[in-house]
Amino acid sequence: MLIRSKQLLLDASVIITAHEIDVWNDLLREVDVAVTSIIAHDESLFFSKEAGLVPAPINITALIQQGAIPELSASMSEIERVRAVFDEELNMALHDGEVEAIAILYADQSDSLLFCTSDKVAIRVLAMLGLSDSGVSFEEVLKATGLSKPLPHEYCAEYFDRYIAEGQTARIQGKGAPYD
Amino acid sequence: MGEVQKILGSRIRSLRKKLGITQQALAEQAGLSAYQIVSEIERGRRDVKAWELVKIADALHTEVRYLIAGDEPAPARVLWRDYPEKGAAAIEASFLKSCRQYHGLESLLGITPKRDLPVVELNPETASYGDAMLAARDVANALDLGGRPAAALIAVLEGNYSVKIWYEDLAEAGSAASALGDFGYGILMHREQAPWRRNFSLAHELFHLITRTTISKESVGENQALAEKVERLANGFAANLLLPADVLEVEIEARVKHGKISYGDLVELARDFDVSTEALLWRLVNCRKLTADQARTVLNDPRFRSTDRSTMPANWRQPAPLPERYVRLAFLSYQREKLSRARFAQLLGTSLIDLSATLLEYGFELEDTDAYQIETTVA
Numbered sequence: 001m002l003i004r005s006k007q008l009l010l011d012a013s014v015i016i017t018a019h020e021i022d023v024w025n026d027l028l029r030e031v032d033v034a035v036t037s038i039i040a041h042d043e044s045l046f047f048s049k050e051a052g053l054v055p056a057p058i059n060i061t062a063l064i065q066q067g068a069i070p071e072l073s074a075s076m077s078e079i080e081r082v083r084a085v086f087d088e089e090l091n092m093a094l095h096d097g098e099v100e101a102i103a104i105l106y107a108d109q110s111d112s113l114l115f116c117t118s119d120k121v122a123i124r125v126l127a128m129l130g131l132s133d134s135g136v137s138f139e140e141v142l143k144a145t146g147l148s149k150p151l152p153h154e155y156c157a158e159y160f161d162r163y164i165a166e167g168q169t170a171r172i173q174g175k176g177a178p179y180d
Numbered sequence: 181m182g183e184v185q186k187i188l189g190s191r192i193r194s195l196r197k198k199l200g201i202t203q204q205a206l207a208e209q210a211g212l213s214a215y216q217i218v219s220e221i222e223r224g225r226r227d228v229k230a231w232e233l234v235k236i237a238d239a240l241h242t243e244v245r246y247l248i249a250g251d252e253p254a255p256a257r258v259l260w261r262d263y264p265e266k267g268a269a270a271i272e273a274s275f276l277k278s279c280r281q282y283h284g285l286e287s288l289l290g291i292t293p294k295r296d297l298p299v300v301e302l303n304p305e306t307a308s309y310g311d312a313m314l315a316a317r318d319v320a321n322a323l324d325l326g327g328r329p330a331a332a333l334i335a336v337l338e339g340n341y342s343v344k345i346w347y348e349d350l351a352e353a354g355s356a357a358s359a360l361g362d363f364g365y366g367i368l369m370h371r372e373q374a375p376w377r378r379n380f381s382l383a384h385e386l387f388h389l390i391t392r393t394t395i396s397k398e399s400v401g402e403n404q405a406l407a408e409k410v411e412r413l414a415n416g417f418a419a420n421l422l423l424p425a426d427v428l429e430v431e432i433e434a435r436v437k438h439g440k441i442s443y444g445d446l447v448e449l450a451r452d453f454d455v456s457t458e459a460l461l462w463r464l465v466n467c468r469k470l471t472a473d474q475a476r477t478v479l480n481d482p483r484f485r486s487t488d489r490s491t492m493p494a495n496w497r498q499p500a501p502l503p504e505r506y507v508r509l510a511f512l513s514y515q516r517e518k519l520s521r522a523r524f525a526q527l528l529g530t531s532l533i534d535l536s537a538t539l540l541e542y543g544f545e546l547e548d549t550d551a552y553q554i555e556t557t558v559a
Contacts (some may be wrong), residue, residue, distance in 0.1 A: 012522055012532055013521060013522070013532060016456055016532060016533060036230070037229055037230050037231040038230050038231045038234050038457070041229065041231035041234075041235070042231070042234070044531050045522065045525075045531055045532055046531065046532070046533065047531045047533065047534075048531060048533040048534050049537075050534065050537060065363060073229045073230050073231070074230050075227070075228075075230075076184055076185070076188065076228060076230075076233070076248060077250060079230060079233075079244070080184075080248045080249065083248060084249070085244050089287075089288060089518065092284045092285075092287075092288055092518075092522050092523075093288075093518055093519055093521070093523060094246055094522075094523055095520055095521060095522035095523040095525075095526055096230070096234045097522060098520055098522060098523070099244075100230045103230075119520045119521050119522065120517055120520075121517060121518070121519065121520040121523075122520050123184070124517075159320055160547065
């Protein structure tokens, strides 16, 4: 997988973990990182009531304003298209930011994007929509950029592959996104 | 701009007007920099960004998918005991959204109500206090509430009938509401009320749910006297439900010495049944254990008030911000991989970073469900 040649769409958990293990700034230097507009504008995702729990100041809005990372926005029709494919259960299952990321990938004809997520539900949905090759684990990203560090298991390739396989099975069985 | 934007704009305008808020107020609540943005969106002259749509949906107490697809759920039937003076439409919309999310979790887990709530057909024009009393006895039996109904009521309504019970600060004027919709039944309670008053409110709202087929906004109409009568019937039902005559009689007799009962015993009995001392005393009047004059005398006696107040702090339990059953269902949905972590945090109204701490407040520990497994004999 040519990770360095693609734009990397990061989910919120990956952004938090990249700060926690102190690779955030290196990551921005090594790869072309992007975030969805909903994640960029949802301050509550990175907020903590308790002082000290946020690993380092996470200010995505400032980075976007500085031009350090782009904000990708799905159009209404792109979100509508992906929502229409989901059954009722999947429509309830995902955060709007995750739906936006998947809608962007679903509409992407250029094959230039990779979604980096650690969420098993989101990983499975990627495969259910035939987007298995549009996702990547955080472990693989760090490996490709020479920034490897020990990670919780949900950020590892093995975990990612397991839920991709589950999603592919569900796709064959017509579960979750029956009209795809 | 296209037809899609125009349709979306008109949906947003319609929901905003239902809430009775201006474009300026919507812009402020959605964190948009100027009301002109809302104006342009409503006219279909602006391509709405996904993040703007999320903020607008939140401010309108709806979900993005409803705004996009236009499949807004069918209107629910909501009955207010006292309408809050400020922001009532927004409180109601938020309550209904919460009920739908709660129902969504039940659906994810395949949970359906074990039973439907009993129906009591009462004609509001002709029904008497005696009818409300009989209804309370029948409902207490049907719900199997036992000798201390207040202690069991919430668990029975939530667990057996999937009634969604939420708490909100309804300010001074509001007290409670009941709702019937595509999500089943919902009850909204005043968070700041004393626990024993909340119990009474819950029983009062239950009356509105069990009389749903015959007593409604439509059947009462603009008739203020009839509306007040219905509220008195609901109060009578609540008093009879929470203080069953036969159980109360036994408890009173055990405390009477030489034909008298102490203030301390009266207060203790009210706490035992988890009702207010006022509710207890008027129920004793109703059961002919006291006269109305005696009840008033006791209630106006500063020594009784002082005894009553002295027991309050120990018994004062504030409800958790979210219904515990709702949190449990969300937790189960997440554990069973039916919710993403970010969606789970969103449903609990917390951030990803604070998710573990929020769950701990409800007695749940956020562990990866894959990390710990045991062998079972089930194939």
